[in-house]
Amino acid sequence: MPVLDTDGGEFTLDGAPFRILSGGLHYFRIHPDHWADRLRKARLMGLNTVETYVPWNLHQPRPGEFRFDGGLDLPAFLDLAAAEGLHVLLRPGPYICAEWEGGGLPSWLLTDPGVRLRSNHPGYLHAVEGWFGALLPRVLDRLATRGGPVLAVQVENEYGAYGDDTSHLAHLAELLRRHGVDVPLFTCDQPGDLARGALPGTLATVNFGSRARQGLAALDELRPGQPKLCAEFWIGWFDRWGGRHVVRDAQDAARELDELLATGASVNLYMFHGGTNFGFTNGANDKHTYRPTVTSYDYDSPLDEAGDPTAKYHAFREVLAKYAPPVAEPAPAAGPKLPAATVQLTESAPLLADLPVLGTAVPALRPLTMEELGQDFGFVLYKAVLPAAGPALLEVGAVADRAQVFVDGQPVGVLERENHERAIAFHVPRAGAVLRLLVENQGRVNYGEGLHDRKGLHGPVLLNGAELTGWTSLPLPLDDLGELSFTGTASPVPGPVFHRGTFHVDEPADTFLHLPGWTKGNAWVNGFPLGRHWSRGPQCSLYVPGPALRPGPNELTVLELHAAPSHRTARLLPHPDLGPTEE
CATH class of the missing domain: 3.20.20.80 (Glycosidases)
Known part of the structure; x- marks a missing residue:
């Protein structure tokens, strides 16, 4: 070279x-x-x-x-x-x-x-x-x-x-x-x-x-x-949960690219192909309000999340041909997709019932952060015993990033960093009731001073004004679900539950997982981590790469943190839904 x-x-x-x-x-x-x-x-x-x-x-x-x-x-x-x-x-x-x-x-x-x-x-x-x-x-x-x-x-x-x-x-x-x-x-x-x-x-x-x-x-x-080199020529943008899918007009971006190249400068398009924040790998921003990035990193790029050429691809190809020898070969076509299918998720494994196979709890006077537990991604389940029955006010120094609160296994509310929530009131049914907080790392901050972003519960935890001590902290990275105990029961279980189903594939190809009626959680296909789903959008589908599939039976696992729909079905469709757009 x-x-x-x-x-x-x-x-x-x-x-x-x-x-x-x-x-x-x-x-x-x-x-x-x-x-x-x-x-x-x-x-x-x-x-x-x-x-x-x-x-x-x-x-x-x-x-x-x-x-x-x-x-x-x-x-x-x-x-x-x-x-x-x-x-x-x-x-x-x-x-x-x-x-x-x-x-x-x-x-x-x-x-x-x-x-x-x-x-x-x-x-x-x-x-x-x-x-x-x-x-x-x-x-x-x-x-x-x-x-x-x-x-x-x-x-x-x-x-x-x-x-x-x-x-x-x-x-x-x-x-x-x-x-x-x-x-x-x-x-x-x-x-x-x-x-x-x-x-x-x-x-x-x-x-x-x-x-x-x-x-x-x-x-x-x-x-x-x-x-002169523009090392990042931003031709699209990323999305955050609760926002809209950001797009940029292809012809507008092509005109700006033409203007840049007409100066004689070099360029790096950011992005040519964005791809996906598989698993738990998305980042977040925190400019006084925490904003996690979605799973898709489509970025409105010339190649979409599935690697198919978009209108931007063809517009850029025309512009680039003015400044370099044109490519003799034709532009690529879109790749094959699976036909539409419905997946029945017929088996369930409640998370709180399968804790021994998911991790080992660490005792301490106070809740431990993910970093203290040697954990990168996923969740931490914190547990303490409530000493007395009656009304309770729970206050934490900070939540990083989202805590679901349970008393004796029953959900009593959610604390979200994004909303600056640090306190929750509930009723304790009996002395000795078990308090659990399932805290999700929704993505460490990737820009600015917020990089020092430690996850979990921070500061003392107060119960009715007095520090609550005697905790266990259970890391749940969810990087291996192979030991979960699934059953065919359809009875509703409060709180987070893994749901599993199988579907048949004749010839593997890309597809998109749609979860209408589901609320929030994560999804895996044959153990491959697809990423997070959340009904707040904008993203309403998850990209499933064809190589993650195999001919014959395939396994879909969905973690639902709240309540699964009664039908417990998912859809595999040949197209994504990245949400309503914003230019």
Whole structure:
């Protein structure tokens, strides 16, 4: 592979002028069996490069434990990109934002109460050095200087929106160089943050979604005469629970792309293909009010969540053909989908009855946070004994992020961080009644100071003004449901219940799970975690990748946190429902 040069007024590749035409495509948001397909479609749209972040929290779930297998096999993804003739912009963070859980920073960093993320705090830097020491040797052979596809590597991510400690960026850059990264390094920031986030001696790039000339002018003012790259050209946006599905008109986005490319600048489309926040991996924002991101990361991209070309794909393909040799091959067609089907969920397993197979409770005077329990994702079930009967007022320091409250197994209410709720009143039927709070991590904050987002119950818990002590904290990551005890009973059970059913597939293909009448929870197909469902919307379906299915019988499991509909059915349909739109 040729080597990128950033020293002149334009990019060159082995001495020849080169324009980066890139698109974001995150391997960790795509089933690995689909990587090759999505990369081929990037090339067929006219791109010559793809960009990906690297999620530290998935690759190092615990100190000293690293994963680069299956859907986290980054070297395999890079090799597939090279096989397709695509270059790569690699963005290893360590912080990535990406609307991803915790901005990609592993939750175990927060076990240190004094840690300062994205800083020169010794504990943080020590962890970053360990992470880069595991990651970078695996990608060195994929750098362009060694014949691989990786043209350039990003230092941190939009640091100017968070801080202005250039020494921290310099430390990260030195660490990359020390580990053998010898391709160009770059930073990226929004126009107003460029001066704070740029690093001397490193390529600066700019992020925006419109007004390209103004954005590029800000970059030129900071670094006159350097090559210009919009490292994130926002052609869509992400959704949050309780909002609307954000879309952007295809022709409007194509006009803005044309304006950008007419300046001679390079571009990375954010996103080319958004993919999915499978399982519990969505992030959240907290600008005085906590707002979790939905499961879908469709992002109104040129390729939709199922990898099918959209109107934006075709509009962008036309624009790109004006600035690079047009692709001779035809545009790809939509992929096959399963025919519509109804799934009967005939078996149930109440969560509160299956606790011994889901985790081990930890006793303490007070409730323990997820981080203290060594837990990333999922739920924690807190339990204490109520000493007396009568009216009760329960007050907690903070809930992160949503607590369902039960007394002797009966639901008495919900506390939501999003609504700043910290107290609930109820009646205690007897002395010695059992209080349980099922607390859901709805996604760690991925942007701003809220990154220090510890999950569970915080602060003392007061009962009628006095501290309630003597707790157990049971981590429920729900990463293995194989030991659940399902029965065929149809009797209603208050509180969270797993429901299971089977359906037949002749030939696996993509589909979308619709859960009309269900309220809130999660879903799995053959053990593959599809993500969260919530009737508040906007998202009303979950993407089911075809490779998660198999010929013959398949198993659908739905966790319903409240009350399942009496019919206990789900629908598999060939189309998504991402909710009412907002432009």
